[in-house]
Structures are given as C-alpha cells and as structure tokens.
Amino acid sequence: xxxxxxxxxxxxxxxxxxxxxxxxxxxxxxxTGPDLKxxxxxxxxxxxxxxxxxxxxxxASGDPEAQKLLREARGVVMPKVVGITKKRAAKILDLIAAxxxxxxxxxxxxxxxxxxxxxxxxxxxxxxxxxxxxxxxxGPPCLSCHTVNGVGGLGGGELGPDLTDAYAxxxxxxxxxxxxxxxxxxxxxxxxxxxxxDPDEILPLLAFLETESKEGTPAxxxxxxxxxxxxxxxxxxxxxxxxxxxxxxxxxxxxRLVRGQR
Ligand code: HEC
Ligand code: HEC
Numbered sequence: 001x002x003x004x005x006x007x008x009x010x011x012x013x014x015x016x017x018x019x020x021x022x023x024x025x026x027x028x029x030x031x032t033g034p035d036l037k038x039x040x041x042x043x044x045x046x047x048x049x050x051x052x053x054x055x056x057x058x059x060a061s062g063d064p065e066a067q068k069l070l071r072e073a074r075g076v077v078m079p080k081v082v083g084i085t086k087k088r089a090a091k092i093l094d095l096i097a098a099x100x101x102x103x104x105x106x107x108x109x110x111x112x113x114x115x116x117x118x119x120x121x122x123x124x125x126x127x128x129x130x131x132x133x134x135x136x137x138x139g140p141p142c143l144s145c146h147t148v149n150g151v152g153g154l155g156g157g158e159l160g161p162d163l164t165d166a167y168a169x170x171x172x173x174x175x176x177x178x179x180x181x182x183x184x185x186x187x188x189x190x191x192x193x194x195x196x197x198d199p200d201e202i203l204p205l206l207a208f209l210e211t212e213s214k215e216g217t218p219a220x221x222x223x224x225x226x227x228x229x230x231x232x233x234x235x236x237x238x239x240x241x242x243x244x245x246x247x248x249x250x251x252x253x254x255x256r257l258v259r260g261q262r
C-alpha cells in the first residue's frame with residue numbers, strides 16, 4: 001500500500017470514521033451511542049475530553065452524567081478507543097462542531113436502503129457469510145471466525161461470537177448495518193479496516209442475519225454486547241495468532257494485519 005501523508009484534518013476525519021462511526025452519527029440519529037450533533041451545546045468541553053479519553057473510568061467514578069448516558073445506552077459502555085489522546089479528542093470535538101453546522105454531515109450515517117429484504121439478498125448474504133462468494137474488499141469470510149445455527153454442519157470459526165442472534169441483539173438493520181460498515185472492535189477493526197465490507201454487501205449480510213435471528217437459537221450463550229465491545233479477554237493474544245495464520249494462508253497480502261495495534 002502506498003503511504004500517503006495525511007494532513008492533520010484528514011487524519012482526524014479518518015480517525016473519527018474508523019473509530020467512532022460504528023456507534024455514532026452526526027445528525028443521523030442514535031446508533032449504539034448517542035447522536036453527536038451539537039454535543040458541545042449540551043455538555044462541557046473539558047468533560048467531553050475526559051469522557052472520550054476514558055469512558056469506563058468516567059462511568060466507574062460514578063459521574064452522574066456518565067451514568068445517565070449509560071442508562072440511555074441500555075448498559076453498553078463505550079470502549080476506550082486505541083490511540084486516543086487529549087489532543088485528538090479536542091480535534092474530534094472541533095470536527096463534530098464543524099459538521100454539526102452543516103445541513104447534512106458526511107457522518108450522518110450510512111444511507112442503507114430501507115426496502116424489504118428479498119430472497120436474493122438472503123441467498124447472497126449466506127454465500128458471503130460462508131465464503132462461497134468472495135467479499136469485494138478481499139476480507140476473510142465471516143465463517144472463518146463466526147458460526148450461526150443455520151450452517152450447523154459446516155462448523156465455523158470460534159474466534160468471534162456465534163452470530164445467530166446478532167441481528168436482534170445489535171438492534172437490527174440500522175445499528176448492525178452501521179457497525180458492519182466500520183467494525184470498531186479489537187479483532188474485526190484491524191482486519192476490515194484494510195478490507196472494508198462493500199456497502200452493497202451489507203444489505204445481503206443483514207438479510208441473512210435477520211433470518212438466522214428469527215429461525216435459530218445460538219448454540220452457545222454467554223456472549224453479550226458488553227463482553228464483545230469491551231474486547232475479549234486475550235483478544236490481543238488471539239490477534240497475534242490470527243496474524244500468524246493469516247500470513248500463512250494469504251501470503252500475497254502485504255498489509256500487516258496488526259499494524260497500529262499494541
Ligand atoms: C462501541 C460503540 C462506541 C464507539 C466505537 C464509540 N462510542 Fe462514544 N459512546 C458510546 C456509548 C454507548 C455512549 C453512551 C455512554 C456509555 O454508555 O458509555 C457514548 C458516548 C459518547 C459521548 C457522549 C455523548 C453525549 O451525548 O454526551 C461522546 C462525546 C462520544 N461517545 C464520542 C465518541 C468518539 C469521539 C468516539 C471515537 C473516538 C466514540 N465515541 C466511539 C458508544 C461508542
Ligand atoms: C478475523 C476473524 C473475524 C472475521 C473474518 C469476522 N469476524 Fe466478526 N467478530 C470477530 C471477533 C473476534 C468479534 C468479537 C469482537 C472483536 O474482538 O472484534 C466479532 C464480532 C462481530 C459482531 C458483533 C457480535 C456481537 O455478538 O455483538 C458481528 C455482528 C460480526 N462480528 C459480524 C461479522 C460478519 C458479518 C463478518 C463477515 C463479513 C465477520 N464478522 C467476520 C472476528 C471476526
């Protein structure tokens with residue numbers, strides 16, 4: 001990959017896109033986290049900078065505002081974002097303020113069609129999940145790390161959680177769709193940052209997961225969103241493991257999988 005030097009502004013944009021838009025929009029409504037439009041009109045900048053740097057610590061400290069946000073997010077704790085600094089948090093707030101002034105921010109969210117899912121969507125989604133149809137961005141098939149009930153006999157990977165009820169758990173189309181457009185969790189982020197899921201592939205994947213959600217019961221329990229969002233214990237170790245087998249299986253891939261990770 002060619003190395004491009006990003007300007008400070010582009011760097012902030014990229015950082016926000018890759019680390020925040022899976023859960024937040026600017027003016028597009030709530031996803032897992034609140035809509036950030038005009039956030040500084042309802043909250044103090046110093047408070048926000050502290051919160052963005054370490055949400056868990058802020059919530060644990062018993063801060064009443066953070067507690068209230070937590071309740072509104074139905075108990076989902078915002079993860080501490082890797083690479084966040086005080087300076088970066090301030091730049092992000094500048095970005096949010098500028099975008100909030102626009103009629104429509106480019107971070108208003110993914111414009112997913114809201115047409116009903118079709119049988120074709122479900123079929124394509126299933127193929128993408130299994131890997132019998134390649135993801136356009138070149139990412140590994142979901143099945144290499146996940147399973148769902150509906151693929152029973154095929155097994156599936158165990159690195160990631162069982163996705164049978166992911167559609168329901170992650171609040172359906174809008175929230176899960178945004179999540180897939182830029183997965184921000186520990187294992188998926190570094191993999192799909194380099195190989196993003198194409199917007200045209202999101203609807204079929206959602207259709208497939210919706211069907212699974214209706215028809216199946218997960219074979220394993222115990223993975224709830226908090227567990228996932230806070231990162232799996234030992235996920236870093238798994239990353240190295242994955243890096244290892246990724247490189248052996250895909251020797252042509254030059255991009256280093258864990259670049260930028262601790
Ligand atoms: C995995 C989902 C997730 C990601 C990723 C995420 N957030 Fe959040 N964010 C939340 C949730 C949920 C809350 C509500 C507080 C809570 O429950 O922890 C929140 C709250 C906030 C708030 C306070 C909003 C308010 O109304 O006062 C700000 C500001 C914020 N996030 C900024 C960011 C920024 C900037 C990033 C990227 C660096 C980011 N968030 C990444 C989920 C996320
Ligand atoms: C490299 C392995 C890997 C691949 C490939 C992968 N995932 Fe994941 N996924 C994970 C892991 C691990 C998690 C748990 C969070 C984390 O650490 O990133 C996860 C979490 C998720 C979640 C959140 C689940 C929950 O229970 O809250 C969804 C949804 C998801 N993946 C969907 C997909 C889809 C759809 C694909 C295929 C396009 C895919 N993943 C491909 C490893 C992977």
